[in-house]
Amino acid sequence: MSIKKNSGSIIINIFVTILLLQSTSFSQKSTYKPTWESLGKYPVPEWFRDAKFGIYTHWGIYSVPAFGNEWYPRRMYLNGDKINKHHQEVWGDQTKFGYKDFIPMFKAEKFNADEWAELFVKSGAKFAGPVAEHHDGFPMWNSKYDSYNAYLMGPKRDVVGELAKAVKKKGLKLVTSFHHAENWFYYPKWNEKFDTADPRFVELYGPVHDVGMDNDSEKKWKNKQKPSQEYMKLWHDKLIEVIDKYDPDLMWFDFGLDFIQESFIKDYIAYYYNKSVERKKQVAVTYKDHDLPAGVGIVDYERGRATEQTYFVWLTDTSVGERSWCYIDGETYKPVNTLIDVLVDIVSNNGCMLLNVGPKADGTIPDEAKERLSGMGEWLKVNGEAIYETRPWTTIGEGPTRLEKAGSFNEKNEVTYTAQDIRFTTKGNALYAICLDWPGEKLIVKSLAPTGTTGSFDGEIKSVILLGDGKELEWQLTKEGLVIVPPKNKPCDYAFTFKISR
Numbered sequence: 001m002s003i004k005k006n007s008g009s010i011i012i013n014i015f016v017t018i019l020l021l022q023s024t025s026f027s028q029k030s031t032y033k034p035t036w037e038s039l040g041k042y043p044v045p046e047w048f049r050d051a052k053f054g055i056y057t058h059w060g061i062y063s064v065p066a067f068g069n070e071w072y073p074r075r076m077y078l079n080g081d082k083i084n085k086h087h088q089e090v091w092g093d094q095t096k097f098g099y100k101d102f103i104p105m106f107k108a109e110k111f112n113a114d115e116w117a118e119l120f121v122k123s124g125a126k127f128a129g130p131v132a133e134h135h136d137g138f139p140m141w142n143s144k145y146d147s148y149n150a151y152l153m154g155p156k157r158d159v160v161g162e163l164a165k166a167v168k169k170k171g172l173k174l175v176t177s178f179h180h181a182e183n184w185f186y187y188p189k190w191n192e193k194f195d196t197a198d199p200r201f202v203e204l205y206g207p208v209h210d211v212g213m214d215n216d217s218e219k220k221w222k223n224k225q226k227p228s229q230e231y232m233k234l235w236h237d238k239l240i241e242v243i244d245k246y247d248p249d250l251m252w253f254d255f256g257l258d259f260i261q262e263s264f265i266k267d268y269i270a271y272y273y274n275k276s277v278e279r280k281k282q283v284a285v286t287y288k289d290h291d292l293p294a295g296v297g298i299v300d301y302e303r304g305r306a307t308e309q310t311y312f313v314w315l316t317d318t319s320v321g322e323r324s325w326c327y328i329d330g331e332t333y334k335p336v337n338t339l340i341d342v343l344v345d346i347v348s349n350n351g352c353m354l355l356n357v358g359p360k361a362d363g364t365i366p367d368e369a370k371e372r373l374s375g376m377g378e379w380l381k382v383n384g385e386a387i388y389e390t391r392p393w394t395t396i397g398e399g400p401t402r403l404e405k406a407g408s409f410n411e412k413n414e415v416t417y418t419a420q421d422i423r424f425t426t427k428g429n430a431l432y433a434i435c436l437d438w439p440g441e442k443l444i445v446k447s448l449a450p451t452g453t454t455g456s457f458d459g460e461i462k463s464v465i466l467l468g469d470g471k472e473l474e475w476q477l478t479k480e481g482l483v484i485v486p487p488k489n490k491p492c493d494y495a496f497t498f499k500i501s502r
Contacts, residue, residue: 032273034266040295042273044313045282047173048250048298050389051126052347053380054354055373056175056252056317057116058131058325061138061154063361064102065091069324070358073099073136077188077196098195099136099187100204103148108155111363113166119365120172123373124380125355126388127173127250130163132242135254137183137204141245145238148204155363164246173249175354176242181235181256184227207231227259236264243272250284252300252317252354257291269296286315288408300354304408305342309396310350318342318411319356320372327358333368336375340494341417343376343387344434348423350392379494382468386432386497390425397423398447399436422447431500438496439486445498446481460502467497 032038062072067090068083075083077094084094091097120128133139141160142151151158164174183206187196196205207228227235242248251272257265269285276283285297300315319325320339322332343353357369380387399421403410417436422445425432433445464475464484468491475484484498 031277032270034263034270036266036293036296039266039269039273040293042296044298045249045284047282048127048284048352049313049391051173052352052387052390053123053125053343053376054127054173054175054250054352055120055123055125055357056129056131056177056354057357057359058134058319059159059359059363060131060134060140060150060326061099061102061106061136062134062326063359064105066327066329066361068328070134070326072326074186074188077191077194095193098201100148100195100201103138103154106150106154106361108150108157108159108361108363111155111157111159111162111359113159113162114169116163116359116365117166117170117172119370119373120167121170123377124384125172127175128163128167129175129248129250130160130177132160132176132178133180133238135179135182135186137180137186137206139180139238141242143238143241145234145241146203148201160242160246164248174246175250175252176246176248177252177254178239179254179256180238181259182254184231184259229261232260232264235260236268239268240271243275247279247281248283249281250286252286252315253288253291255288255291255302257287258289265292301410302408303412304406304410305346305351305403306349307403307406307410308349309392312350314351315354316342316346316351317354317356319358320369321356321358325356325358327360327366331358331366331368333372336372336379337494338414339372339376340379341436342414344423344436344495345397347387347390348392348425348434349396375493379492382492383434383495383497385427385467386425386434386499390427390432393424393426393431395424395447397421397434398445401436419443429502431502433482433498433500435496435498438490439484441485443484443486443498444481445484445500448477448482448500449480450477451479461500463501465499465501466491467499468492473498 032042058070062070065072067086068075072083075081076087076099078084087094130140132141139146139149141149142158143149160176167174187205189197189208191197195201197208199208202208272283286300287297288300288302298313298315300317303318305316306314320333322334324331346353357365359365399418401415401417401421403415419435419437419439421436423434435443464473465471466473466487469487473484475482
């Protein structure tokens with residue numbers, strides 16, 4: 001793509017140069033050392049840049065009570081919390097019925113990894129997989145380091161192993177997510193009446209120590225005891241075990257890496273990156289906030305996204321559910337239209353989406369979630385050309401609607417997009433203008449005006465079509481922008497993609 005004799009070409013050349021610098025060839029037989037300098041040379045996988053959309057699942061013991069959210073294991077022990085009160089009313093006093101007592105009820109009797117993988121494919125996802133271990137300390141794989149795991153207890157199945165086999169068989173990349181860095185502080189240990197303080201259950205609840213996690217000192221825990229060397233080594237060894245047994249393509253991390261000593265983190269990442277060279281594949285690690293140095297992995301914005309154009313690739317993790325990551329009774333779900341608009345906005349700004357689904361304790365995925373995933377898949381059948389394997393343009397888009405806050409947790413300020421809101425992606429000689437609502441009888445792409453920052457397209461545009469329609473549309477380049485006359489019939493139900501070929 002080139003636009004001669006205008007400032008747009010300068011922007012494009014700079015942007016392409018940055019991308020090339022980031023995309024070091026994977027063909028070279030590199031050995032990565034456990035230093036930030038060395039690990040920072042590992043490039044972002046091309047498959048990740050191309051994939052744009054993935055799915056993962058919050059599924060575990062916390063799916064049994066199905067109340068509040070996935071932090072049920074912790075909050076059930078906190079006086080005054082609504083989950084604490086709910087637990088007492090439904091399950092009894094916590095001194096008699098602890099979190100561990102849910103394990104026999106987590107049977108997963110209807111879990112079918114192949115059915116899940118088939119649904120993920122139909123949704124249009126290109127990578128997928130499970131939460132391998134959440135804060136609750138219950139690995140969902142057959143781990144030699146922990147007798148409290150899904151293979152030996154509860155379902156008595158290697159969930160990570162079954163899903164790894166199923167998604168790879170469908171041609172998807174495998175993602176495994178890890179939250180266990182927080183297990184050491186996750187459960188309140190201040191009341192010896194609770195099973196969380198019983199040394200017999202340390203493999204589930206984590207080490208017993210004076211961390212001061214009562215309600216009065218909740219905000220002071222960072223000044224208390226930090227994880228032991230033994231605990232951090234266990235964190236490290238579990239990751240190596242998953243790499244060796246299941247060969248994930250993407251290892252996703254929740255907050256908490258800043259609790260772990262750098263030596264354990266660097267050793268793990270070096271092992272993973274070197275193993276990828278040995279296996280002749282491309283892999284990626286994600287992180288939140290500033291838990292890793294820039295360039296060592298892919299930054300992730302939880303339920304949020306960037307608002308200004310970025311030169312680096314990033315990830316959003318969000319969920320089809322509005323209130324929880326795991327399945328809960330009475331959950332409300334985001335409309336398909338919202339999920340698609342968010343996906344388009346993310347992709348236009350050099351990002352990718354990791355969308356969560358919370359299955360029920362028996363292993364079935366809620367119908368409401370299935371409907372959302374199917375809806376996204378139908379839209380991507382029509383418009384996927386403008387999503388997969390695309391790259392950002394010189395500007396994210398145009399229109400009146402933008403998120404006010406950048407970064408994590410800006411979904412709380414989610415907006416409703418209009419027909420004037422357009423997002424751009426590029427591939428080859430095509431520019432895709434994705435209109436986030438139906439434009440009606442006329443669409444004006446103002447960014448293509450001769451006076452716009454992107455320069456003049458006069459003489460470059462060969463044709464304009466609407467994906468899903470395929471017929472050449474009437475268009476005219478004016479001083480206001482590119483004026484397009486849409487067809488009378490909509491080819492899909494949500495965002496609409498105008499392919500501008502040059």
